[in-house]
Amino acid sequence: MALVQPDENVNYQEEFITNSQGLKLFTCKWIPKKDEPKALIFICHGYAMECSITMSSTAMRLVKKGYAVYGMDYVGHGKSSGLDGFIDNFDSIVDDCSDHFSSICENEENKGKMRYLLAESMGGAVALLLDKKMPNYWDGAVLVAPMCKIADDMKPPAAVVYVLEGISRLVPTWKSLKLTEDIIDLAFKRPEIRDEVRNNEYCYKGPPRLKSATELLRASTDIEQRLHQVTIPFIVLHGEDDKVTAPEVSKELFNVASTKDKTIKLYPEMWHGLLYGEPLENIEVVFADIIKWLDERTKRGNTRSELVNKVETEQLPLNKNNKL
Template sequence: MVNPGTAIRLEKAGYAVYGMDYEGYGKSSGLQAYISTFDNVVNDCSDFFIDICESLSSGSFLCLKAIVESDNWRFASDEMVKPDENVNYQEEFITNSHGLKLFTCKWVPKRDEPKALIFICHGYAMECSITMSSTAIRFVKEGYAVYGIDYQGHGKSSGLHGYIEDFDSIVHDCSVHFSSICENEENKGKMRFLVGESMGGAVALLLHKKMPDYWHGAVLVAPMCKIADEMKPPAAVTYVLRGVSRLVPTWKSFNLTQDIIDLAFKRLLRGKP
């Protein structure tokens, strides 16, 4: 399933995005999550995307486009939430122990009593209300209440964007907020689960380690817990960078003057790959 938060952001940047559920995934036919051969998945995508490119190409650009049905979505304070009569979405700012304002949000069933609580931990330089909204809504449709928080320096929370002075403070903020929700009268006795994606996987693991008997389980999605040995820079480079980070921790390694989306996506001139 295509992440609608990502698609909508690309559409706002002037792109159109096509998505496809592989066989056995999402709304496509086939045994759920079963891949008979990986080549079939690649061939299906290749045929579909090439058909789109050939039918929509124009001028000197090779276009890969996707349709985003904006009329089928509603926006609440800049984030996209797929309309559903049983999903109640709310936002709130809280203040942490350092006086920073942190953005929080929740997706809860409107009519039914949630059967359990799910707390989502987003990745580095991400946030919870847009990129995690489709995941949260699917959980609510299954009967769960879902809660999220933007870490300090992330999303709509206060702090220098992308800067993490102390990882323990992020874990502490999440622990305080999540446990306060669990201790609300209406939530007492309900099972509690963590869902962490990328760096959020590390946050979820540390939350569980902090109170191992408190949480009933955790789901880790591509958790960023360790840098693979083959991905590590040379030891000398690591030593220098650690020294620089201690001396000038907020120094920008790169001074970006353009929009990050414009830098991340390139247009290919036909015949000049």
């Protein structure tokens, strides 16, 4: 099941915060009770999804391995403010994540800890744009079936995009026509998980609203043009039978990204929902790859830890050259 209740070894907390536009955002965190977290992981959830229920099993797997995990529902998603499933501006999602996640990283108890982004589907676009916004701030990204480009065979003609953008300016919250299969049926292999998502009142069901569709296309196009500029260390994981985001796009990201620290894992016969939508034996394989990748980099440490010691020892002022 996607929903996993915290046990006695996990400190789970929820809090509403207010973003720069005055909207309330739901946030949550899973922290190991007994030991100091060895690193921080920030969840970037997918379109129409949320953190505290659908991503709880993912968070619990990670926290039991010693990581502190933080989540936030975007505006229009989950328990946060906004019209369900409505994305007025994709950049605002990135700004909200950047503000909240960086504020956690900059807490005194977290200085020097490594910072990772764990992103699923549309969250992959959020993670890559977070790295673009704050280059060299994040120590790595786990990209699960990421939306980082519209596959060529799925991309609408330019004329259709032009018309869609025009209509969305007039009626931005209207729902687009349902032209494909139910995305829940396409994303999750296990029937019980499909039922769980459908019964989750905090998951948006239905066709994308017109402005949401154009914003998703805009964000994807922006990232597509900059795949070669991706410098963040990453592991990208994709099911070869994914019908929601194309595995070929993850292959392209791996091939053209500038970073030297990049890994790709492709899983035969697996679908889109790798983190909780597959049979348990498949999920175990996926998380073994994720934990191995995280542990290897966490053990190496980071250059920011060295800078923390230097700043404290030599009492150096923080500036643009040595910002932590």
